[in-house]
Each structure stands twice: as C-alpha cells, then as structure tokens.
Amino acid sequence: MSLESEALRRIKPSPTIGISAKARALKAEGKDVIALSAGEPDFDTPDNIKEAAIRAIREGKTKYTDPDGCPELKAAICGKFERENGLTYKPSQIHVAPGGKPVIYNALVATLNPGDEVVIPAPYWVSYPDMVLLAGGVPVPVETTADCGFKLKAADLEAAITPRTKWLILNSPSNPSGGAYTRKELQDIADVLLRHPHVWVLTDDMYEHLVFDDFEFTTIVQVEPRLYERTLTMNGVSKAYAMTGWRIGYAGGPEPLIKAMAKMISQTTSNPSSISQWAAIEALNGPQDFIKPHQKLFQERRDLVVSMLNQASGIKCPTPEGAFYVYPSIEGLIGKTAPTGKPITSDEDFACELLEAEGVAVVHGAAFGLSPFFRISYATANEVLEDACSRIQRFCAEVR
Ligand SMILES: Cc1ncc(COP(=O)(O)O)c(C=O)c1O
Secondary structure, eight states, X not given: OOSSOHHHHTOXXXXXXXXXXXXXXXXXXXXXXXXXXXXXXXXXXXXXXXXXXHXXXXXXXXXXXXXXXXXXXXXXXXXXXHHHHOOOOOGGGEEEESXXXXXXXXXXXXXOOTTOEEEEEESOOTHHHHXXXXXXXXXXXXXXXXXXXXXXXXXXXXXXXXXXXXXXXXXXXXXXXXXXXXXXXXXXXXXXXXXXXXXXXXXXXXXXXXXXXXXXXXXXXXXXXXXXXXXXXXXXXXXXXXXXXXXXXXXXXXXXXXXXXXHHHHTTTOOOOHHHHHHHHHHHHSOOTTHHHHHHHHHHHHHHHHHHHHTSTTOBOOOOSBTXXXXXXXXXXXXXXXXXXXXXXXXXXXXXXXXXXXXXXXXXXXGGTOOSBEEEEOOSOHHHHHHHHHHHHHHHHHOO
C-alpha cells in the first residue's frame, strides 16, 4: 500500500522551487551558477514594516488571532481595496492566510467537488493546476499565444466553459509571462462570464503594483461590478512589499465564500503569524513611497533583459506589461544541438543544457503549461542580469 494518498499522487512538487534548490546545490558544490528561477524581490522589507513587527512582539501581540485575520488587518485590507481598487468590502468579506498561495488553496478546497472544472489560462503559475487536483477538481488549461500577450481571449474562454466549470482563475500581471489585462480585455472576459452565471472568478492580483510604462492596473470586479457576488479578489504583501518570508496573503469576496474558507482553516492552519499580521497592517496603512522607485527599477531591468535576449539567436522575447518575469520563445532552437552535444527537443532540454553549459538556471515553459518557452525572473541586480543574458547569448551562438 502506498504511503502517499491518492490526492497527493495526483500532483508533482513545485518545479520552480525544485529548480531553485538545484541551483543552490550546484552553487554549494562551488559551481558558478546564476539562478533566475525564484520569484521574489531581491531587496529587503522596508524598515517601517520591520519596526511594526518588533513593536508587535514587544507589546505582546503574540497570541492566537481570529483564524482568518485580526480585525485591525481586515480593516487595513478593506481600506486598501477601497483606496486602490475602488472596491467596497466589509471586514466579514475578508480572508487572511499565511501567503497568497494558501488563500487560493483554501478557496478551492472550500468549494470544489470531485470533477468540478477550473479554467486556467496557460501559461499559468505552476501551483494552480496542482492545487485544483489536490482539492479534487479538474484543471482545464486554455492555451494563449505570445501574439496576444499570453492573455485569455473571450472566444477561447467561451469554448472552455462547461456545466461543470466552477472557477476561472485570472492572474494579472501574470507569473510567468508578465502579461497584464487592459480594461477592455477584462470587459471582454466579463461579458462571457455574465452569460455563464454558474462560473466563479478567482483573480490573483499579486503583482498589482508591478506594472510599467504607465500601464493602468484594473481588477475584474472594478471593470464589471455585476461579477462582485461571484469573484474572489486575491492579493498579498509578498511581492509589493518584499515580504515573501512573512507569509501574509488576503482576499475579498462574497460573505458565503469567505465563511466557507474560514470554516476550513478553523480546523487546519488557524491564523497566520500575529506578528506578520501587524507587519502587514503597517505595509498597507503606512507610507507607500517605497513602491514607485521599485517599479522604476524593475522596468529598467525588464528593458535590459528583453533587449539582451532579443539579441540571442533563436530567442524571441516579448515585452511584458508587469510582474518581474519575461517569457521568451525558443522555437528557433528546437531541433538543434546544444554546445554540450545534446539535442534540444524541448524547452526542458534547453533549460537543462543552459544550466549545464553556462550555469544559468531558468524555468522551462512546460512547467507553466506552454511550450516552447522559458521563464526568467529578473528580480536581481543589473550586473547579474547582464552576466546571465551574456551567457545565454553565448549559449545560443554555440547551438548548431
Ligand atoms: C501569481 C502568484 N500568485 C500567488 C503567489 C503566492 O504568493 P505567496 O508567496 O504570498 O504565497 C505567487 C508567488 O510566487 C505568484 O507568483
């Protein structure tokens, strides 16, 4: 008899975490490795946020809180949704969990029955399909194209919806493509959803604050308020405030869904760290002047990486609107031979050979459900990016 449950056997370990671990292990062996695989900002949590956490410890705010977040954090989140997204939620409509990832998982476990389908535009963040599988649902990936910025088209959504569709997961700006939906693109999707009232929407707005070239971020309920009663608007402090290790994610949604999610965590995780909650309160209520300079920095890095990758033979790199990822095509390299002498038959081969030959760790597109591409996280210093992109150029020049 297998130790692992059937549910667990349906999923695989996160490939992005796996590749980052492999890169760390190679580094520990003394190899010269540049890891562009991890999705986290390379700067530190701002001091005012750290101080708020230290204060919380000193003031004894170190006990259990309500399982889905303390009232002060829920109030701060309501304020954030109102101020930044024009969305009105009551505290009873807010769910807080140890990161954005558990918020999504809690929503899926609380709502999916066996066989319920979840439409997921591809390329997708690696965890969506596996979380759906773990919750007993059926992921329904819908491929997008580089030509439409890796964004879901209304007609493709329409074709994917069946009577078993429970959720559509939207992620804008996207991990891994960096693509972000315009108001018009969201309205087209909303128009389809209005014709299918049984479909709920989970919008993952984790990268909201990382948009470039004056792109105006909007979230689907802002564009189509008639979806308010069946949308979970999810967000978190991990990326915007460089707080990946603090583990706070949150969402606003209709009360019955939020109650169902609270019921679930009351018997599982209970509350996220009380100290991290106080840090998140400061992040949301405190000065926001930290965000703009980082946006500018990331935009410079995006431009550097896009320009250098487009000079590598066989690679085509679109310019994304946001997040800190690019998702270049390697179509021009498929069927050729790597400098190591091995054939490149897939994006996984490309990523393996690149790591082997040049010590650059990237994530292959198959992990995100759309090939032949790869993902680079450019949340690292310019010199490191220049070095990595030069190595990629050299690798591609040596492909025959
Ligand atoms: C699109 C997307 N959603 C959610 C998350 C999860 O964020 P957290 O670290 O807060 O769990 C990530 C993290 O990489 C992400 O890229």
